[in-house]
Amino acid sequence: MDIAEKEKQFQDKIDSGQKIEAKEWVPENYRKQLIRMISQHAHSEIVGMLPEGNWITRAPSLRRKAVLLAKIQDEAGHGLYLYSAAETLGVERGELIDQLITGKAKYSSIFNYPTLTWADIGAIGWLVDGAAIVNQTMLARGSYGPYSRAMVRICKEESFHNRQGYELLYDLAQGTPEQKAMAQDALNRWWWPSIQMLGPSDADSKNSGETMRWRIKVESNDTVRQRFIDRTVPQAEAAGLTIPDPDLKFNEETGHWEIGEIDWTEFYQVIKGYGPCNKKRLRARQEAEHEGEWVREAAKVYAEKQAAKKTKAA
Amino acid sequence: MSTDQGMLWEVFVQAKPGIPHKHAGSVHAPDAEMALKSARDVYTRRREGTSIWVVPANMISATTEQDADSFFDPADDKVYRHPTFYTIPEGVKYL
Numbered sequence: 001m002d003i004a005e006k007e008k009q010f011q012d013k014i015d016s017g018q019k020i021e022a023k024e025w026v027p028e029n030y031r032k033q034l035i036r037m038i039s040q041h042a043h044s045e046i047v048g049m050l051p052e053g054n055w056i057t058r059a060p061s062l063r064r065k066a067v068l069l070a071k072i073q074d075e076a077g078h079g080l081y082l083y084s085a086a087e088t089l090g091v092e093r094g095e096l097i098d099q100l101i102t103g104k105a106k107y108s109s110i111f112n113y114p115t116l117t118w119a120d121i122g123a124i125g126w127l128v129d130g131a132a133i134v135n136q137t138m139l140a141r142g143s144y145g146p147y148s149r150a151m152v153r154i155c156k157e158e159s160f161h162n163r164q165g166y167e168l169l170y171d172l173a174q175g176t177p178e179q180k181a182m183a184q185d186a187l188n189r190w191w192w193p194s195i196q197m198l199g200p201s202d203a204d205s206k207n208s209g210e211t212m213r214w215r216i217k218v219e220s221n222d223t224v225r226q227r228f229i230d231r232t233v234p235q236a237e238a239a240g241l242t243i244p245d246p247d248l249k250f251n252e253e254t255g256h257w258e259i260g261e262i263d264w265t266e267f268y269q270v271i272k273g274y275g276p277c278n279k280k281r282l283r284a285r286q287e288a289e290h291e292g293e294w295v296r297e298a299a300k301v302y303a304e305k306q307a308a309k310k311t312k313a314a
Numbered sequence: 315m316s317t318d319q320g321m322l323w324e325v326f327v328q329a330k331p332g333i334p335h336k337h338a339g340s341v342h343a344p345d346a347e348m349a350l351k352s353a354r355d356v357y358t359r360r361r362e363g364t365s366i367w368v369v370p371a372n373m374i375s376a377t378t379e380q381d382a383d384s385f386f387d388p389a390d391d392k393v394y395r396h397p398t399f400y401t402i403p404e405g406v407k408y409l
Contacts, residue, residue: 024379084339303345
């Protein structure tokens with residue numbers, strides 16, 4: 001069977017809604033696009049622990065602290081589910097981690113923003129995880145089985161992240177004037193980056209055509225973004241917080257909330273490495289890799305010694 | 315290249331007693347003991363499991379997609395293996 005025939009069979013399978021599984025024949029670019037997407041996604045989960053980790057020691061109560069710890073541990077788990085899914089495409093985990101710590105790989109631009117106040121922890125759970133859920137629910141319907149199953153699992157766990165963040169911010173918004181101002185300030189700073197994290201608008205998205213034809217993505221960035229906006233605006237209202245967009249209005253005809261223009265210059269600046277925390281995030285990952293090295297080495301030597309003992313005994 | 319990530323292990327989790335173990339994903343670890351602990355932390359943070367198996371990924375043999383049709387076709391023409399193949403007179407019970 002020649003390549004053209006194989007590609008046709010592959011496309012037919014995708015069009016009929018079947019999942020593609022590990023080790024099946026796939027077009028080289030399908031494999032590459034997926035490795036790119038899944039590894040960026042995995043890196044985002046791992047780097048995403050850093051802005052939140054910043055507040056563990058300063059959580060205002062034991063309850064909030066336990067919740068934050070559990071949430072960050074989930075993010076580590078999500079990173080690992082995703083590396084595991086990427087590996088089914090024949091790439092080594094070590095290679096992916098190298099790409100991250102050498103600065104070759106991208107991760108979600110939003111994690112290059114700092115967490116300046118405790119309210120930012122609420123904003124991340126509510127907005128960043130809220131946007132991630134909408135995106136990941138879409139990706140869960142995608143064509144690659146291992147990625148889609150990782151998404152289903154992650155979405156279930158994200159729901160807790162989303163709710164704890166909203167609860168945190170809602171409580172602040174019902175508190176003293178200073179607490180309410182802190183909540184509003186967090187919303188002001190995280191709103192637009194959350195809108196942007198769902199990716200370039202459809203007109204400028206260079207990977208969209210192919211990824212949609214292969215059902216790696218089943219909806220466009222703008223469609224997913226609109227869903228996030230429609231869900232989130234009423235949640236802000238319920239908390240008595242104001243979305244920082246003077247042009248925001250409800251369109252009675254379409255039933256959708258319409259936002260003002262998105263500042264894409266900022267988005268691309270941050271992606272290119274000029275966000276407020278890009279260097280810091282990269283350095284933290286490099287240090288983690290370096291400082292964990294002796295643990296991995298020790299574990300390896302221990303495993304070898306145990307195995308040798310067993311062979312001797314036998 | 316970053317340091318050795320350890321062997322790749324496939325993880326199977328039994329959600330509750332009495333049901334089969336189901337593939338959950340994979341972990342890297344230098345030995346089975348660490349693979350089990352890692353699998354617990356990665357795949358059962360919410361009591362999703364009562365038992366975990368880890369298997370070295372390179373020890374699993376699998377059928378291939380390309381050969382699936384010919385591999386499984388011996389079962390295609392043996393409908394008589396299913397109870398519905400047989401005609402039973404009306405009113406006869408417990409068959």
